[in-house]
């Protein structure tokens with residue numbers, strides 16, 4: 001039996017090696033499902049038998065030491081790893097709403113419409129605030145100014161940025177502070193109404209006040225979006241996420257409700273990592 005989201009807590013938290021001996025059971029509520037996924041960069045295997053269900057409209061955090069594979073798992077979800085020559089899923093299935101996203105007929109542009117991404121370092125386009133938010137809609141062919149205006153206001157409100165920027169929408173996005181730029185990038189991701197938003201260490205370049213705003217935003221956004229975030233900050237995982245996955249050396253060691261994982265870890269390696277006794 002795999003680490004399905006309906007399982008009782010004790011059975012959710014298990015090492016991937018234990019999962020690999022089991023038979024998958026469909027989880028009706030899984031938005032994203034990794035089913036025994038192995039992944040390699042060329043000849044170097046980076047992920048081993050990743051098996052987890054990510055529920056819809058919750059925040060799932062990925063934690064673990066540097067190089068353990070968190071970002072690789074995240075980038076499998078929107079096939080960002082395709083951009084690396086030789087990188088590929090070597091076995092297993094990764095599905096969203098039951099559809100295998102690595103099937104030959106998968107349209108990558110469609111996939112990336114469904115799966116937005118926010119990066120570690122904010123990356124506004126060299127354009128106005130308005131231009132940044134409307135970019136995705138304009139390349140999708142939306143020309144109606146009323147629709148674009150409404151999307152700008154809704155997205156900026158959704159990213160808790162509207163009040164701060166509503167009087168300077170036509171000014172450069174580079175004129176915003178680092179924290180505002182990161183919230184702008186979240187608003188830009190939200191504007192195209194994806195189903196899933198991936199966040200790779202979204203607060204690592206921010207000060208504590210900007211971090212608090214982005215964390216608050218992440219918690220608000222989960223009412224509409226499925227959020228998966230990589231973080232090195234365990235307090236952040238505790239504050240923001242519903243479920244946490246701990247990885248080590250390319251393996252999923254433990255996956256459980258966040259409070260359970262931090263208060264009562266089921267694996268020795270998890271306990272050593274979260275208590276800072278990891279060697």
Ligand SMILES: Nc1ncnc2c1ncn2[C@@H]1O[C@H](COP(=O)(O)OP(=O)(O)OP(=O)(O)O)[C@@H](O)[C@H]1O
Pocket residue numbers: 041044046064065066067068069070071072073084
């Ligand atoms: N583009 C790449 N080409 C080759 N190997 C890569 C590439 N990206 C990552 N790797 C390797 O895959 C493994 C997992 O890396 P990944 O970046 O997913 O780890 P991570 O847990 O996100 O690390 P960090 O916390 O430092 O960002 C590492 O051994 C890394 O060297």
